[in-house]
Amino acid sequence: MFDKLEDLLIRFEEIMGELQEPDVVNDQARFRSLMKEQNDLVPIVEAYKEYKTCNETIDDSLSMLEDESDEEMRELLKEELSDARRRLEELEHEMKILLLPKDPNDDKNVIVEIRAGAGGDEAALFAAEIYRMYIHYAERRRWKCEMISLNENGIGGFKEVVFMISGQGAYSRLKYESGVHRVQRVPETESGGRIHTSTITVAIMPEAEEVDVQIDMNDCKFDVFRASGNGGQCVNTTDSAVRLTHLPTGIVISCQDEKSQLKNKDKALKVLRARLYELEQEKQHDAETEARRSQVGTGDRSEKIRTYNFPQGRVTDHRIKLTLHKLDTILNGDLDEIIDSLIAADQAAKLANMQEN
Known part of the structure; x- marks a missing residue:
């Protein structure tokens, strides 16, 4: 799943680069196609970026807990760690749903x-x-x-x-x-x-x-x-x-x-x-x-x-x-x-x- 997410993130950045090219608006068919692909990728890319941020938060909190001796500070770090782990589970479920094959008719009238x-x-x-x-x-x-x-x-x-x-x-x-x-x-x-x-x-x-x-x-x-x-x-x-x-x-x-x-x-x-x-x-x-x-x-x-x-x-x-x-x-x-x-x-x-x- 994560290999696919990395590929989608790379593709999203490629699209963002293509949309900034000065001549892209001259080709309306290409412009519309890129905009649609970008809109389709936004939810999954945003979820994956937040997932990576949550992972970093967990790593940082665990690292700081090892060195922290102040009990009040340790409680705050544990709470932050618990919140990040819970959100990580939610995002994993969200991403699985977002990666389900999309019905090609969904956007139709x-x-x-x-x-x-x-x-x-x-x-x-x-x-x-x-x-x-x-x-x-x-x-x-x-x-x-x-x-x-x-x-x-x-x-x-x-x-x-x-x-x-x-x-x-x-x-x-x-x-x-x-x-x-x-x-x-x-x-x-x-x-x-x-x-x-x-x-x-x-x-x-x-x-x-x-x-x-x-x-x-x-x-x-x-x-x-x-x-x-x-x-x-x-x-x-x-x-x-x-x-x-x-x-x-x-x-x-x-x-x-x-x-x-x-x-x-x-x-x-x-x-x-x-x-x-x-x-x-x-x-x-x-x-x-x-x-x-x-x-x-x-x-x-x-x-x-x-x-x-x-x-x-x-x-x-x-x-x-x-x-x-x-x-x-x-x-x-x-x-x-x-x-x-x-x-x-x-x-x-x-x-x-x-x-x-």
């Missing part, structure tokens, strides 16, 4: 698909609530949200909604949200006061660039139709909505959020690219069963990941056995405690997997 499952109108109403939960969470983190397509049920529920969240580290935090979300509550339409269970599915896909997925336009069939629903003057007056069918996979995407047919076509292609990228990743995951086993629920749409129980005001994440009695604040976008716990569990599982191998 995400395309989110929410679909109502079992439960009819109640599931659609819950899908709309979960959509708002993610919008509130994105606002808290100053991420940008953009609607791609929406299929409503007429009473405020969403049969399906697809939208994009853009921002630093969006995928790194939201990737744990893929799966089946279950709600337990008394529906407004239920006169007998019985608790119903409904489900929705959430899919979190990294936005794929053209370099990630090449789409042959001969494999795509586009149909245009008139948009429906709330959309202003252009609704039902122009053929601005687009339906894209990808012939090899049978994937169908409809987009009608924009007034422009061209913009709707671009959005449909973005979703298609993300779905094809996700399919490719699933194939790789299936081939790397060990890596898949070491992950804490990041991708399987059929996995029941979380239950929102309204009568008891609690949310339970089944993957890490975490229960929080703060349903209202979570639905209002306060997801950090759940996501931080999932990240910690995922890192612990990966560390354990690396040590086994």
